Amino acid sequence: MTRLEDLRKKVDLCDRQLAAVLEKRLEIIMEIMEEKKLQKMPIFNKEREEKVINQIGHYVANPDLREEVRFIHQHVLQSCRRIQSKRLFPYHITLVGFMGSGKTTVGVELSNMLAMEQIDVDRVIEERMNMRVSEIFQLYGEQVFRQLESNVVEELSKRENVIIFCSGGGVVLNEKNIENIKETGVIVWLKASPQEIYRRICDDQSRPLLKDNMSVDKISQMLESRLPLYEDAADLVVNTDEKDVEQVSHEIVEQLMQLDINRKVHHRHAINL
Ligand SMILES: Nc1ncnc2c1ncn2[C@@H]1O[C@H](COP(=O)(O)OP(=O)(O)O)[C@@H](O)[C@H]1O
Numbered sequence: 001m002t003r004l005e006d007l008r009k010k011v012d013l014c015d016r017q018l019a020a021v022l023e024k025r026l027e028i029i030m031e032i033m034e035e036k037k038l039q040k041m042p043i044f045n046k047e048r049e050e051k052v053i054n055q056i057g058h059y060v061a062n063p064d065l066r067e068e069v070r071f072i073h074q075h076v077l078q079s080c081r082r083i084q085s086k087r088l089f090p091y092h093i094t095l096v097g098f099m100g101s102g103k104t105t106v107g108v109e110l111s112n113m114l115a116m117e118q119i120d121v122d123r124v125i126e127e128r129m130n131m132r133v134s135e136i137f138q139l140y141g142e143q144v145f146r147q148l149e150s151n152v153v154e155e156l157s158k159r160e161n162v163i164i165f166c167s168g169g170g171v172v173l174n175e176k177n178i179e180n181i182k183e184t185g186v187i188v189w190l191k192a193s194p195q196e197i198y199r200r201i202c203d204d205q206s207r208p209l210l211k212d213n214m215s216v217d218k219i220s221q222m223l224e225s226r227l228p229l230y231e232d233a234a235d236l237v238v239n240t241d242e243k244d245v246e247q248v249s250h251e252i253v254e255q256l257m258q259l260d261i262n263r264k265v266h267h268r269h270a271i272n273l
């Protein structure tokens with residue numbers, strides 16, 4: 001046997017041991033998840049993860065390799081989060097709510113927390129048209145934007161793998177959108193007061209519907225007319241005033257688990273079960 005063949009054999013043995021240990025770790029993680037569910041404890045715990053990453057470095061004898069092992073372990077923990085999320089949430093998690101309620105930002109945070117892919121309807125439209133949403137409104141008008149929005153909503157609803165599905169604020173205006181979303185998703189309504197929405201987006205020029213009149217009055221008036229639509233569509237509601245993005249995301253996870261426990265969600269076509 002050449003030296004290279006010999007070394008490859010040793011590496012293969014390491015992989016075999018790694019696979020066995022990783023398999024065991026994932027199985028234990030699922031048991032921990034069940035236990036936490038029973039005890040109604042939060043499933044995803046950032047502090048605990050940081051501790052675990054730090055700790056694994058201390059088990060590495062060669063200080064030159066410590067950071068690399070920590071880096072690898074971060075990926076292991078991400079997989080652990082993903083396997084738990086898949087089991088807990090076999091449906092798209094769809095965020096709806098008025099402009100500035102935090103759909104896009106909370107979607108990204110949730111995506112990290114749950115190791116689930118996040119897709120923003122507005123971003124898909126922008127990529128396809130190679131144009132900003134505001135430019136589409138300006139060049140083609142709202143009706144064309146709404147048609148593009150409905151097409152993307154329908155496509156995303158049919159995706160095989162579950163996603164964090166971030167809609168635009170006007171998605172509720174078309175009943176068909178909500179029907180499509182409900183086929184495979186649970187709808188989370190992010191609520192915010194007009195004053196809070198104004199504070200968040202007053203300097204942002206990217207929202208064409210508020211371009212000519214960015215004011216608390218205009219927001220109140222639009223919000224008022226859409227409230228019944230959000231109310232009707234929502235499977236659950238999270239108030240975001242005076243909560244940061246991380247708190248909102250944790251609350252979404254907790255409420256989703258409650259929904260599941262109470263068997264209120266009919267997984268019309270549960271995905272990836
Ligand atoms: N809970 C929150 N607390 C404070 N600021 C927030 C919160 N959620 C979102 N934001 C901020 O508000 C702005 C609008 O958020 P965004 O995610 O674009 O909303 P949406 O997609 O619903 O229009 C962003 O600057 C974001 O950082």
Ligand SMILES: O=C(O)C1=C[C@@H](OP(=O)(O)O)[C@@H](O)[C@H](O)C1
Binds near residue numbers: 171207
């Ligand atoms: O409320 C609306 O009708 C809209 C909201 C926007 O998305 P955000 O809610 O993410 O700002 C975007 O889809 C478009 O400007 C129309």
Ligand SMILES: [Mg+2]
Binds near residue numbers: 104122167168
């Ligand atoms: Mg958005």
